[in-house]
Amino acid sequence: MMKEVFSAEFAGRTISLKVNYVAAQADGAILAVYGDTVALVTAVSLKTGREGIDFMPLTVDYQEMTYAAGKFPGGFFKREGRLNEREILTSRMIDRSIRPLFPKGYRFETQIMATLLSADNENDGGVAAMLAASAALEISDIPFKGPIAGVRIGRLEGRMICNPSQEALKLSDFNLFLVGRKVPSPTGAGYDVNLVMLEGEASEVDEDVLVDAINFGLENLRPVIDLQDSMRAAIGKEKRAFIPAIIDEGLALRVEETALSALEEAYRLPRKQERYGRLGQIREQTIAAHTADDAAPKGAVAAILDKLERRVLRTMILKQNTRIDGRSMAEVRPISADVGLLPRTHGSALFNRGETQALAVVTLGTASDEQRMDFVSGEERRKFLLHYNFPPYCVGEAKPLRSPGRREIGHGNLARKAIIPILPSPEVFPYTIRIVSEILSSNGSSSMATVCGGSLALMDAGVPVKAPVAGIAMGLLKEGDEVVVLSDILGDEDHAGDMDFKVCGTRNGVTAMQMDIKIDGLTEAILRKAMAQAREGRLFILDKTDETLSGSRADISAYAPRITTVKVRPEKVRDVIGSGGKNIRHIISETGVTIDVEDDGTVTIASSDAEAAARAVAMVKWLTEDAEIGKIYVGTVKKIVDFGAFVEILPGTEGLVHISQLAKERVNKVTDVLQEGDEITVKVLEIDRQGKIRLSRKEALDAHVQKDDSR
Incomplete structure (x- = not known):
């Protein structure tokens, strides 16, 4: 098979769908390239149907490989495992978009696998995967009523943007991911793009603005819908024959005669458990009545009942203007x-x-x-x-x-x-x-x-x-x-x-x-x-x-932690933490608080004990405080020299007490007054341009200073 590339301009950038490059054994395979974002999507549907089920057996898995961004997976095994939240949500969006477009009664195991192979963080992998999923189904022989395509819409400074970058989305006041489908125009000329799936978040945005954004997005899907049409015309396989199970009209009439009036009564029971109990009885009795002596297959009767139940409820609402619990169409339950x-x-x-x-x-x-x-x-x-x-x-x-x-x-x-x-x-x-x-x-x-x-x-x-x-x-x-x-x-x-x-x-x-x-x-x-x-x-x-409750309570629960935030200079963060975490562990052990320290200097202290929190705050401030001229401190003598003593007045902050500043009387030898390890009261006299601190014990002796118990 010859390799082919189909391209279109999508939101100001080129998106290319590559066919016959990879995954040749799949029923359909597309390699979507959008900028440096590359997604491989495959579609496979088995030829043999599953018996005894009443749903479409569709599985969609979207996975972002860590190598797509040049990373290693986390964890011990260093290997991709279960899908993460983002992958699950993207898988669900693809599933919700394509599931209604398979033929009714299609019971063949079908799997869509979307793998993000390269990610540039500018072009949305989910957008590429949605388009490639539709294209893979379109060119395959799997029955599918497409094409569809998805687009992400944001707004910056009042201007709508298609497929914005992640940075732009952070500034947008809404983030809509919508999927549109090509449908014939009522006028008979051209086609319309109708909404089939929507997922969005907004910052209290007006409804009319969001509808305008949806319309904007749907119109921008036309190039990639046309792209899929051209692909299918050029290389699409002939769709495999699918004939839904034929309902025996005679059996359907007999089932209706047996169950219709009972179903109509059941759907007027407002309580769910009572209604479901009655519906179960009707189903059991009807199936038994029509399958006795193998008169009809159980599955056929059950399928007829499913359609009959749906018809009864829709008729109640559309024709009789009545809901199960008696509400009007716009009424909210109690x-x-x-x-x-x-x-x-x-x-x-x-x-x-x-x-x-x-x-x-x-x-x-x-x-x-x-x-x-x-x-x-x-x-x-x-x-x-x-x-x-x-x-x-x-x-x-x-x-x-x-x-x-x-x-x-x-x-x-x-x-x-x-x-x-x-x-x-x-x-x-x-x-x-x-x-x-x-x-x-x-x-x-x-x-x-x-x-x-x-x-x-x-x-x-x-x-x-x-x-x-x-x-x-x-x-x-x-x-x-x-x-x-x-x-x-x-x-x-x-x-x-x-x-x-x-x-x-x-x-x-x-x-x-x-x-x-x-x-x-x-x-x-x-x-x-x-x-x-x-x-x-x-x-x-x-x-x-x-x-x-119309507003928030004035205070948080007595059992919730009280959080106090202290801002320190970023270069002081290391002083709070200490060597090997020594300081922060000491604060926690002394006060029982929880402490978190950010690189920007934000120190968060949490405790349900207000007194303990206050002590922790004092300890943090003491660890990060800067010396002030004229302020008196209690310090520790760290080193004695012939001309004075070096005293630590704050963690990591030392100053010199000259021998002439040790006492009011003359001191001949520093060791006559001080020993290393002594705690003394000193006053900051001067801090020079180099940050050197000059201290005086003599001027502090007359002051009454109590040692800060936070030490």
Whole structure:
């Protein structure tokens, strides 16, 4: 096969997709080159389907190799291992974008592997991998309704930027990663690019600005969508034949006659457990009735029931304007909240929205509790952590506990991004903050309950947040031109609907967003409607949480460490630490405090004992103090010479007491008055240009000086 390169201008830079260079055994393989960023993406789909499953068996793995940045992996084994958080989040974004674009009923094991081979920290590896994943599927024989492409959008000084560098993103007031798909234009001329996936964070930005940014990003995808079209036309393989399982229409009618009315009644039961119990009974009875004597395959009846359940719920909403729990389309479920439930924690909140319940707990720590994460792009230190737990009992299941999965990591990351903009700066509040969200009961929007509960728990902990934040999950049902946007969706509405759109923010604007859709794409009109309706819901939720706690408590918990910050000159840092850490260990052993020292001279002292903290502060100041003319010190005689004695008045700071300054009377011999190791009171007379210090014991004798007990 001949090697080929397809290139296009993308956000002012050339991106090249290389074909037939590597991975010839894969169904599709693309080497994407964007600046000095290089990503290899392969697509493989087995020819034999998996039996007995009702989902698309798709696996997406994105991995950043440390050699891509000329680094060694950390750890004992010095080898890449499990995917880190960033890799998992990028894997999820690719998965969420392509999964809806495989044919319905496609049950063939499919794997997308994206490997970052070279990273320049200017061109986004995730953008390159998203494009290459779509292109690999497009040129392969795997059935796929693409093409798609992704782009990152930021804004600097009011100007939208496509695929900004990492440095530019730090200055941007929002960071959106969006994926668009080519769809036929309603006018019949050309094509439109519709939104299929969105992941973003913002600093309380207005909804209209974000919609404009999304439109800007979608328009900038056209060059790379056209690039994929030209690739497929030139080298694309013929798509393999896929025929979905044929439904026996006669069987479908018989199942409908048996189960339809019962399903309609079941979907009017507002309580989840009662509804699920009844749906389970209907399913069991219907399958038994139609599979007796092998009249029909169990799987066929189950598949018909799945479609029937979805149709019943969608008909209720679209045709009868009725939701499961009787709410209107824009109505939020009943909300209640409580704070300060756990007396020994630093902050806690229990947030209830309908049958979804989240317990959020805040812990305050010091700089030593920061999370250090080593990415290809460099080390990242996090002073704010958020962990989302989803135990099996929250949905009435019994399963073994496992380490957090991709879903938990993704939900926790979304909630973390939603809360970051309201946190105080480290200069104002130098604590490391951890929120743990325990989902105690789930019936939709548990990640948004985490945002609401986390905001309340922070305020309960006395963290001076800029404003309360809340989140809401929006849904969509679309049949032809008929469109219904739902606020605060239930789990069933998410499952049967066409969109899951989570929006978080304060009263001032949006702080985080996440969207997945199951239809061909989202138009601007629907997006604006969903954003406006989400804002109404968010403000309603904030009004409700304000009734519980509308602002941060005046002080932190009595059980939280008190942090005092002392600034010393950077060259004095070594004096605080001491040789081999001697000084800092001495302070810790004497006072029991926790101390963190930064290279810039910031010394952070943490203790729940105010007196111990004050002693530690005094010791640090003593270690880093500069001698002052006219000030009296208690020093230690370090060396005696014929003409006087050298006295250490501060750690590492010595001065000379001339023999004439030892006493009021004449002294013939220094050793008549002093011995090495003696502690004496001296006064600083002079500090010359070279920093040499002249001391006097004679002038200090009349002064009453008490030794600083911090020594």
